[in-house]
Amino acid sequence: MKILVPVKRVIDYNVKPRVKADGSGVDLANVKMSMNPFDEIAVEEALKLKEAGKAEEVVAVSIGPAKAQETLRTALAMGADRAILVETDDAVEPLAVAKILKAVAEEEEPGIVMLGKQAIDDDSNQTGQMLAALMDRPQGTFASKVEIEGDSVSVTREVDGGLETVKLTLPAIITTDLRLNEPRYATLPNIMKAKKKPLDTKTPADYGVDTAARLTTTNVSEPPVRQAGEIVEDVDALVAKLKSMGVA
Amino acid sequence: MTALVIAEPHGDTLADATLSAVTAATKLDDEVHIFVAGSQGAADAAARIAGVSKVLHADGDAYAHMLAENVAPLIVSLMDGYDAVLAPATTTGKNVLPRVAAKLDVMQVSDIISVEGPKTFTRPIYAGNAIATVESSDPKLVITVRTTAFDKAEAEGGSASIEAVSGEGAAGISEFVKLDAVESERPELTSASVVVSGGRALKDAETFEQYITPLADKLGAAIGASRAAVDAGYVPNDYQVGQTGKIVAPEVYIAVGISGAIQHLAGMKDSKVIIAINKDPDAPIFQVADLGLVADLYNAVPELTEKL
Numbered sequence: 001m002k003i004l005v006p007v008k009r010v011i012d013y014n015v016k017p018r019v020k021a022d023g024s025g026v027d028l029a030n031v032k033m034s035m036n037p038f039d040e041i042a043v044e045e046a047l048k049l050k051e052a053g054k055a056e057e058v059v060a061v062s063i064g065p066a067k068a069q070e071t072l073r074t075a076l077a078m079g080a081d082r083a084i085l086v087e088t089d090d091a092v093e094p095l096a097v098a099k100i101l102k103a104v105a106e107e108e109e110p111g112i113v114m115l116g117k118q119a120i121d122d123d124s125n126q127t128g129q130m131l132a133a134l135m136d137r138p139q140g141t142f143a144s145k146v147e148i149e150g151d152s153v154s155v156t157r158e159v160d161g162g163l164e165t166v167k168l169t170l171p172a173i174i175t176t177d178l179r180l181n182e183p184r185y186a187t188l189p190n191i192m193k194a195k196k197k198p199l200d201t202k203t204p205a206d207y208g209v210d211t212a213a214r215l216t217t218t219n220v221s222e223p224p225v226r227q228a229g230e231i232v233e234d235v236d237a238l239v240a241k242l243k244s245m246g247v248a
Numbered sequence: 249m250t251a252l253v254i255a256e257p258h259g260d261t262l263a264d265a266t267l268s269a270v271t272a273a274t275k276l277d278d279e280v281h282i283f284v285a286g287s288q289g290a291a292d293a294a295a296r297i298a299g300v301s302k303v304l305h306a307d308g309d310a311y312a313h314m315l316a317e318n319v320a321p322l323i324v325s326l327m328d329g330y331d332a333v334l335a336p337a338t339t340t341g342k343n344v345l346p347r348v349a350a351k352l353d354v355m356q357v358s359d360i361i362s363v364e365g366p367k368t369f370t371r372p373i374y375a376g377n378a379i380a381t382v383e384s385s386d387p388k389l390v391i392t393v394r395t396t397a398f399d400k401a402e403a404e405g406g407s408a409s410i411e412a413v414s415g416e417g418a419a420g421i422s423e424f425v426k427l428d429a430v431e432s433e434r435p436e437l438t439s440a441s442v443v444v445s446g447g448r449a450l451k452d453a454e455t456f457e458q459y460i461t462p463l464a465d466k467l468g469a470a471i472g473a474s475r476a477a478v479d480a481g482y483v484p485n486d487y488q489v490g491q492t493g494k495i496v497a498p499e500v501y502i503a504v505g506i507s508g509a510i511q512h513l514a515g516m517k518d519s520k521v522i523i524a525i526n527k528d529p530d531a532p533i534f535q536v537a538d539l540g541l542v543a544d545l546y547n548a549v550p551e552l553t554e555k556l
């Protein structure tokens with residue numbers, strides 16, 4: 001079985017995003033960019049399945065600018081076998097990403113497409129579900145445990161009420177949550193090796209997908225800023241404040 | 249025009265999140281219908297929500313657990329009569345609705361916090377560090393609703409008709425196995441008026457229980473946690489507050505031994521009053537706290553619990 005892992009280049013999670021003064025978006029110039037953390041978890045899970053003999057090949061794919069190559073190299077350095085960059089400078093929305101991934105998946109025929117549950121830039125949490133819909137495949141979203149059992153996969157999902165387990169017929173789409181695993185770091189020798197691994201470049205047009213945006217962002221603004229309040233002296237002062245607010 | 253709200257069934261009733269989605273729907277359309285997959289009790293509860301004129305009830309095993317593979321095609325088949333479909337941005341809504349959107353060839357608008365016009369919404373991006381105003385050009389709207397941003401519709405007072413709907417049933421590609429739910433007498437985290445959350449500083453599950461639970465009991469509060477506390481196994485996953493956990497906006501949020509990473513703030517900074525207890529005066533949590541106490545929680549929390 002092959003596993004396809006889509007990865008996205010996003011602002012590093014340690015960087016505090018700054019809104020541009022003209023309201024056109026978030027300033028990404030000279031900002032550290034990294035692989036979306038949930039996608040790292042997806043790469044790790046795919047590699048683990050390969051190491052456990054449940055999968056033969058891990059293919060990373062990214063839809064984005066030429067620089068997304070770096071993100072793919074990171075996936076290759078972690079251990080993915082080869083990579084595909086679907087290059088575009090447009091901001092591609094989740095629906096169009098799902099259409100491109102569907103086309104890639106039709107060529108690659110993976111048993112599992114393993115995606116992050118959300119990207120930490122647009123926070124949409126849609127792409128995996130949309131891909132599953134377009135391919136009429138089952139979806140195991142927000143996974144904290146993945147177990148392959150013959151021609152099905154058991155997925156434990158982090159849901160609002162606790163942990164839900166579903167059983168899906170393969171091929172399936174899985175989206176990862178934080179506690180699925182701890183992604184490995186790429187070691188220096190593996191980073192060197194990754195430079196020689198195959199990386200194919202395509203365009204959305206190669207897959208016949210129209211990436212025109214359906215949503216127009218008319219403004220991006222700062223959220224209302226909370227003012228820091230007061231530091232109270234001790235517990236008694238805190239209790240007094242709480243009582244005056246009617247909390248206790 | 250009419251909007252369809254996807255209810256979040258909770259046994260024989262509905263989760264409160266449904267009521268916030270109804271309010272968002274009434275800002276879009278004159279008429280609001282509601283889709284309920286689940287028990288008769290849940291459908292009856294939906295019929296009593298003020299402002300809802302019709303309940304579409306899908307009964308039967310295939311729809312009992314809101315499996316996206318089974319429910320999404322049914323919702324899609326109902327969409328001829330609607331110009332918008334909305335679900336609360338709960339794990340259920342987030343799981344099912346993008347599947348509906350893709351089948352309708354619509355780009356979903358996720359996690360809206362306001363309705364600005366017939367097709368214009370605001371939504372947080374970058375962990376709430378920016379607010380985007382977006383306008384949809386799609387013929388139909390598919391929307392998930394951040395429940396803390398919309399008042400709850402009245403749960404009583406309506407008398408909608410209930411109509412049975414059915415579809416293909418089970419798609420045969422997925423199966424519900426089990427739900428490991430953490431039963432609790434406490435108020436539900438996302439709708440509680442007071443939340444006490446603990447972080448990595450609580451050391452382990454026993455310590456968390458020993459220090460956080462009595463304080464929460466005293467205040468009738470729900471209990472939350474940071475990701476670090478959940479990862480370390482102090483509390484179950486559904487306690488996590490944050491960008492990628494639950495979004496809460498209680499009257500009072502008490503953060504104990506939580507540093508205030510942006511991913512955590514994303515889930516609680518719309519709380520009315522934020523109180524932080526942390527021994528590090530430079531912890532970022534103090535930048536958003538209305539009341540801060542710089543202290544060792546192991547002394548401060550028991551004392552606070554006793555004096556309240």
Ligand SMILES: Cc1cc2nc3c(=O)[nH]c(=O)nc-3n(C[C@H](O)[C@H](O)[C@H](O)COP(=O)(O)OP(=O)(O)OC[C@H]3O[C@@H](n4cnc5c(N)ncnc54)[C@H](O)[C@@H]3O)c2cc1C
Pocket residue numbers: 013037038120446447448449473474475476477488489490491492493494504505506507508509510511512515525526527528531543544545546
């Ligand atoms: C993709 C991604 C998603 C994430 N999503 C979330 C999310 O949804 N929610 C979330 O919370 N985090 C999330 N995180 C993690 C986040 O970045 C932080 O790592 C996490 O919030 C830290 O938790 P903490 O504040 O409990 O721990 P720490 O940052 O370690 O803070 C512990 C605090 O306790 C204080 N302390 C220690 N001992 C005492 C004592 N005796 N008395 C008083 N104070 C004490 C310390 O001063 C410190 O400020 C995410 C991270 C990533 C990468």
